[in-house]
Amino acid sequence: MAQKRKTEFNLPYFGIDESGKYPTIYNLKGDYGVVIQINNPVLQYSADPSAYDGSHQLYVNITKILGEGYVIQKQDVLTKKIYNKADSTEYLQQKYDEHFNGREYTDLTTYLVVTRKAKRGSFYSYNKKNYSDFEQNIGKLEDLLKRNSLSPKILTRNEIDLYVKRILSMNFSTNNVSLNNMRATDVEIQMGDKAVRSIPLVNIDTIDLPEKVSTHIERNDKDTLKGFPIDTMGFLYNVPLYQTIIYNQIIDIPAQNMTQRKLELKRKRHSGIPDPANLMCVEDIDNLLVDVARENQMLVYCHFNILVCAPLETIQQTCNYIESSLFQQSIIPNKNAYNQMELFRTAMPCNTVELAEYDLFLTTADAALCFFFKEALSKDEVSGFQIRFTDRQGIPVAIDPADLPMQTNRINNRNKFVLGPSGSGKSFFMNALIEQYCMYNKSDKPKWLMDVVIVDTGHSYSGLCSYYGGKYITYSEEKPITMNPFAISESEYNIEKKDFLKTLISLLWKGADGTVNQVESDVISQAISSYYSNFFGKPLFVDITEEEEREIQQEAEAEAAQLDYTEEAKKSLDLDGLLSEAQALTNSFEGNPDEKLTYYEQQYQRLYDEQLQGAIEWLKDAQADDLYNTKLTEARIKNKEEFKRKNVVELNFNSFYEFALYKIPEIKEQERIPFDIDEFRFVLKKFYKGGEFQAILNEEADNSMFTESFVVFEIDSIKEHKTLFPIVTLIIMDVFIQKMRFRTEQRKALIIEEAWKAIASPLMAGYILYLYKTVRKFWGEAIVVTQELGDIIGNAVVKDSIINNSDTTMLLDQSKFKDNFDEIAKLLAINAHERKKILTINQLDNHENRGRFKEVYIRRGATGEVYGVEVALEQYLIYTTEKPEKTAVECYSSFYGSYRAGIDNFVRDLKRSRLKLPQFFNKVNSMRRPIYEEGKTEILQLVS
Numbered sequence: 001m002a003q004k005r006k007t008e009f010n011l012p013y014f015g016i017d018e019s020g021k022y023p024t025i026y027n028l029k030g031d032y033g034v035v036i037q038i039n040n041p042v043l044q045y046s047a048d049p050s051a052y053d054g055s056h057q058l059y060v061n062i063t064k065i066l067g068e069g070y071v072i073q074k075q076d077v078l079t080k081k082i083y084n085k086a087d088s089t090e091y092l093q094q095k096y097d098e099h100f101n102g103r104e105y106t107d108l109t110t111y112l113v114v115t116r117k118a119k120r121g122s123f124y125s126y127n128k129k130n131y132s133d134f135e136q137n138i139g140k141l142e143d144l145l146k147r148n149s150l151s152p153k154i155l156t157r158n159e160i161d162l163y164v165k166r167i168l169s170m171n172f173s174t175n176n177v178s179l180n181n182m183r184a185t186d187v188e189i190q191m192g193d194k195a196v197r198s199i200p201l202v203n204i205d206t207i208d209l210p211e212k213v214s215t216h217i218e219r220n221d222k223d224t225l226k227g228f229p230i231d232t233m234g235f236l237y238n239v240p241l242y243q244t245i246i247y248n249q250i251i252d253i254p255a256q257n258m259t260q261r262k263l264e265l266k267r268k269r270h271s272g273i274p275d276p277a278n279l280m281c282v283e284d285i286d287n288l289l290v291d292v293a294r295e296n297q298m299l300v301y302c303h304f305n306i307l308v309c310a311p312l313e314t315i316q317q318t319c320n321y322i323e324s325s326l327f328q329q330s331i332i333p334n335k336n337a338y339n340q341m342e343l344f345r346t347a348m349p350c351n352t353v354e355l356a357e358y359d360l361f362l363t364t365a366d367a368a369l370c371f372f373f374k375e376a377l378s379k380d381e382v383s384g385f386q387i388r389f390t391d392r393q394g395i396p397v398a399i400d401p402a403d404l405p406m407q408t409n410r411i412n413n414r415n416k417f418v419l420g421p422s423g424s425g426k427s428f429f430m431n432a433l434i435e436q437y438c439m440y441n442k443s444d445k446p447k448w449l450m451d452v453v454i455v456d457t458g459h460s461y462s463g464l465c466s467y468y469g470g471k472y473i474t475y476s477e478e479k480p481i482t483m484n485p486f487a488i489s490e491s492e493y494n495i496e497k498k499d500f501l502k503t504l505i506s507l508l509w510k511g512a513d514g515t516v517n518q519v520e521s522d523v524i525s526q527a528i529s530s531y532y533s534n535f536f537g538k539p540l541f542v543d544i545t546e547e548e549e550r551e552i553q554q555e556a557e558a559e560a561a562q563l564d565y566t567e568e569a570k571k572s573l574d575l576d577g578l579l580s581e582a583q584a585l586t587n588s589f590e591g592n593p594d595e596k597l598t599y600y601e602q603q604y605q606r607l608y609d610e611q612l613q614g615a616i617e618w619l620k621d622a623q624a625d626d627l628y629n630t631k632l633t634e635a636r637i638k639n640k641e642e643f644k645r646k647n648v649v650e651l652n653f654n655s656f657y658e659f660a661l662y663k664i665p666e667i668k669e670q671e672r673i674p675f676d677i678d679e680f681r682f683v684l685k686k687f688y689k690g691g692e693f694q695a696i697l698n699e700e701a702d703n704s705m706f707t708e709s710f711v712v713f714e715i716d717s718i719k720e721h722k723t724l725f726p727i728v729t730l731i732i733m734d735v736f737i738q739k740m741r742f743r744t745e746q747r748k749a750l751i752i753e754e755a756w757k758a759i760a761s762p763l764m765a766g767y768i769l770y771l772y773k774t775v776r777k778f779w780g781e782a783i784v785v786t787q788e789l790g791d792i793i794g795n796a797v798v799k800d801s802i803i804n805n806s807d808t809t810m811l812l813d814q815s816k817f818k819d820n821f822d823e824i825a826k827l828l829a830i831n832a833h834e835r836k837k838i839l840t841i842n843q844l845d846n847h848e849n850r851g852r853f854k855e856v857y858i859r860r861g862a863t864g865e866v867y868g869v870e871v872a873l874e875q876y877l878i879y880t881t882e883k884p885e886k887t888a889v890e891c892y893s894s895f896y897g898s899y900r901a902g903i904d905n906f907v908r909d910l911k912r913s914r915l916k917l918p919q920f921f922n923k924v925n926s927m928r929r930p931i932y933e934e935g936k937t938e939i940l941q942l943v944s
Contacts, residue, residue, distance in 0.1 A: 012351045034113070041374060074110070079244045217232055242310040387401055392844060419812070449709065464879065471705055475718050535649075555627075555631065557624045789824070811859075831862075
């Protein structure tokens with residue numbers, strides 16, 4: 001058996017120089033270049049054809065900036081990596097990491113190698129001026145890349161060295177790189193248990209390319225994706241069973257005049273022999289020269305090569321997929337690429353000099369750049385406030401829904417509008433969003449504390465609230481949600497607060513569907529102004545004056561004098577005493593018996609009359625005193641009531657009601673305007689003391705809700721109550737505003753689920769605007785969530801007050817609305833490109849090896865992206881809104897004393913039971929307790 005020839009693989013470089021402005025690599029032929037890591041300019045699934053055109057024009061500009069004598073080598077490296085993250089500190093986020101850890105995904109890294117070709121000759125000589133020009137051009141290029149947000153990073157010496165080694169080992173997935181022996185054959189290069197194949201896109205002898213090329217192509221594999229723009233080489237994302245792919249794209253810019261002269265000479269040679277093949281060649285050259293002359297296009301030599309690394313047993317299947325994908329675009333790759341080692345070497349940066357003439361073909365830069373790879377994958381956004389969803393391939397990606405887009409002027413406020421039909425995963429998505437909002441309360445950074453207030457009508461957040469130990473407030477007749485919106489400090493009274501109270505009073509009077517006319521609105525506004533002006537003016541109570549007191553006394557004496565006290569006085573006389581006293585006087589009288597009897601009778605009568613008159617006078621004085629005291633008390637009470645009626649001594653609805661009933665008639669009389677004060681008094685009376693709803697607006701709210709970071713108001717029990725539902729919703733929103741003002745150091749989020757319908761009326765449009773504008777000033781956001789199409793189409797309040805003030809739109813699967821989606825798109829100002837993105841929700845073939853998930857479109861400002869909502873089982877158990885599932889989870893949390901312990905044991909028992917999740921839920925609910933407890937054998941019975 002013949003021994004295989006062994007050849008040493010020599011690197012084509014003689015060093016890297018760091019003495020200049022940029023680290024520069026030199027090859028053995030004297031060419032030198034820099035390696036720049038960049039981001040591709042077009043995000044995958046951007047759906048915008050103009051983005052591809054803009055990217056194409058960017059590279060055209062790059063070729064013109066560099067000009068003759070330069071080689072542009074762009075390399076897009078796709079590699080399979082394993083997701084691994086273990087630095088989360090919060091429990092649910094740790095479970096989230098565990099759910100994805102070990103999942104394979106595609107990573108994309110892009111490098112741009114700019115090479116300055118040395119003058120070919122017998123000897124290499126360094127030209128300082130040429131190198132200075134080279135540095136200037138690299139500076140221009142770097143600036144151009146920055147201005148186009150490609151985030152250029154020029155590689156250092158060590159980074160270039162590592163990059164070369166990674167290409168030599170075809171290993172871009174691990175931190176450490178080890179080189180292996182290579183065995184070159186006619187079809188591949190073998191490296192241990194893997195093989196590397198080079199697939200040139202063009203056979204120079206035939207040049208099997210489509211007649212026309214574009215900056216992108218369009219998908220036509222599904223009706224929902226028809227016309228969706230993708231990269232010409234976008235199929236590379238879907239290549240199966242590979243480890244690393246390097247798409248090597250080379251543009252060599254020759255001397256233009258000399259190249260044109262060569263073309264003209266070639267044209268003459270072909271035209272001299274008039275056969276069909278030569279005539280076609282002449283025609284092609286003519287068309288090329290016309291483009292160069294008319295469109296000012298540059299002539300370039302180009303080479304495109306897909307370098308594939310895969311296990312030996314799968315390399316053929318991988319290459320078959322690539323070749324068939326190219327064939328579908330009328331590109332027939334070169335099947336005679338026997339120079340595998342040479343092609344592999346030319347993939348090394350700054351080594352294009354080793355490309356042979358038969359590996360390059362001449363065309364215009366515009367045509368060649370159509371084959372440049374332009375797409376990028378989603379990357380984590382660099383920000384201190386991040387939430388995680390998954391990208392389209394199912395790997396977590398962190399985005400900033402608030403701060404970063406505000407800083408970059410992508411949005412002007414943090415408010416959000418969420419639309420998703422029933423079954424689209426809306427509640428699931430909102431739970432995932434809110435869970436991550438609440439996560440910042442567990443952060444080590446106090447400035448990231450987050451206050452969340454939710455107004456819900458479907459118990460969608462009870463699990464999350466229980467997990468975070470939040471405050472869950474449910475409306476009931478026995479314990480209604482109460483507040484005192486009138487109790488404010490003088491500093492808090494402003495035009496916005498006044499508008500809220502005017503809205504509230506109008507709502508109490510006219511109902512959610514009613515309207516107040518301009519006169520009624522102005523009267524209520526004036527009454528509110530007078531109410532607070534009176535209270536903050538601190539009026540002094542003036543008691544009865546001395547003159548009023550004398551008049552009351554005179555009136556009491558006059559009334560007492562008119563009464564007859566004789567009979568009452570007689571009852572008070574001491575007749576026995578009178579007899580005794582008259583007898584004593586008679587005993588000292590000298591006279592006969594008749595005279596003594598007469599004297600006795602006279603004395604008795606005198607004493608009787610004197611005592612009777614005294615009693616009458618005493619009774620009269622006593623009556624006068626009683627009348628005086630009674631009248632004085634009544635006058636003082638009346639005086640106080642009149643003061644209270646005309647002046648405000650405490651702030652609540654009761655005092656406003658009393659004040660309004662005095663003030664509005666006064667305004668009505670002064671201004672001579674119509675106002676139905678009787679209707680006003682009657683309708684609002686049920687919220688006044690003694691009325692049916694007296695507690696709602698007169699009792700202070702529970703102060704604990706102002707310090708609690710997670711509060712859920714569940715008002716499902718009154719959602720059909722036409723009177724209470726809008727009022728309670730409105731006062732909860734005011735509770736949030738008070739909380740917002742009270743908690744100045746925290747972020748705030750108000751989430752209004754279907755309860756927003758209660759306030760989406762023209763009567764309350766002004767207040768909603770006030771809320772949306774105010775929340776922005778206090779580092780907060782308002783999120784309105786709805787599922788009904790009819791709720792937003794044609795609703796002026798939704799459009800003018802909510803949507804127009806929500807710079808972030810979040811849409812779940814809109815396939816149920818596809819027949820009416822044009823109306824939604826028009827209302828939400830969604831352009832044609834963004835519509836295409838939305839229609840891809842849940843439509844891609846990206847479900848393999850993933851858990852259950854739903855996708856959501858998140859538009860921040862004018863553009864949006866589609867993300868996946870996929871979570872760990874522990875998170876699902878907390879988010880679930882299905883009643884049987886919630887009941888089973890609550891059974892465990894109650895048994896083990898906390899939601900976290902309950903979830904841990906639930907998952908443990910589920911795994912041990914070997915039951916499917918629906919069966920496990922049913923089993924727990926039937927037993928009404930955990931199915932497995934320590935020391936018992938329940939699990940064995942279950943399995944058997």
